[in-house]
Amino acid sequence: MTLRALSELSAEQARSVEWLAFDLDDTLLDHGRLGLEAFAALHALAAGGVRLVAATGRPSGFAEVVARQWPVTAAIAENGAVAWTRDETGRVRVSDDTSDELRVARRAELLAIAAEVRERFPEIDLADDNWARRTDVSLDIGEHRRVPPDTVEAARALASSLGARTFASSVHVHLTFDASDKATGFAALVRRLGFDAASIVPNAAFVGDSGNDAPAFAAFGLTFGVANVRTHLSKLPVPPMFVSPSEMGTGFAEIARRLLELRS
Template structure:
């Protein structure tokens, strides 16, 4: 164990959502309070999720966040007025929609010994396609691997979240859009963003963020994925999911206000 993780002068937080902010599918009051405390302390919070556009619309309108990145980096949304949201796509809405239709057709045509099911929120997605393996469906690890390989073999990008396989066409991912948000929303170049931003996540589809941001944290449930991950968080907190997020936030806020006190314990990867 170590308590050496140092948040330094960071004032930006990129955070995954599923199983990082949520706990067993729920946003706990402790977690939402931690989000509010971070925002009140002047930390700009930006969720980075594989979640659908519909979910992102709710987040940007109701949570204390600066922006939200959705569908694995396909777009970001920001409030331009209290009731006004502006959407920024990686490319443009029309080309993304054509790509989405191509993926949906390919998924429907897969010839496997099981039938892949789309995520229940697919109707609310603007860009990617989400195949459910661990939300309302329950696929074995072998079936997930077969499905993953079949989709990659057809030329698609595929990332595994804690509940879905997210499938898309295009040269974006979570980290590339995070860098764009740093430039367009925060006014920070890559070097400044890497010095001032923390990322917290839980799953293999967060690897690009762990690779991009040196100040990175995993919630405890990431441990089961670490053996297969090439890019890992710099530290892992002791608690899982939303309580792990709250643990990270408490540590960060304590360092900002009481830097002479010991830091909360984290566990090295």
């Protein structure tokens, strides 16, 4: 399946977008930093009536800040395991059906698995954002470390053999016992907000770049990759429908601009 250029997006497709979920690292963010163009694009989409949902593998604690400060309806964290939303009183709260006690116990088990992985593959480090995580433990493969792809796959296989599910983004490998992903996390979020997920998800848009976005590329009705998605196509059973000319935050802004042009 070939990736289509943004110019091939139809006005009908653009007008159908009520919800847009987006990845953070290397999609909205440029190597971890939020650029002016990308942040302006978020505000323009929100002003254009699009409900925005950040969907990241980053920690629950980061998503709380996004939900509090950015023009979004919600922020999904840790690859779908939890989401932060604003309630009717204006307070931002996390949704997690699992108790704090069980979360603490599970993280201890995941840290033990991470220790075994790091003992076998010393080039892999713990990610520096684990302090803000609630449901998973993350390993640095591309943020401050450069770990070869075959080592990443071997580390994931070891973690799986020890009982963890794994996700790989462009920067991290995540170890978790949760069954969620960005697509099921989005569906759970819209249900909690009182909408019918079965009708929302097939009509919602998603923008992403790498392997942990694969479930969303397969589930959402309208999908976009930023240009750097091309380097991750081998990890995407279903590729995005459209691709932006530019990488990361500039690519996100191109997608937003095209959507808004066609809707006006």
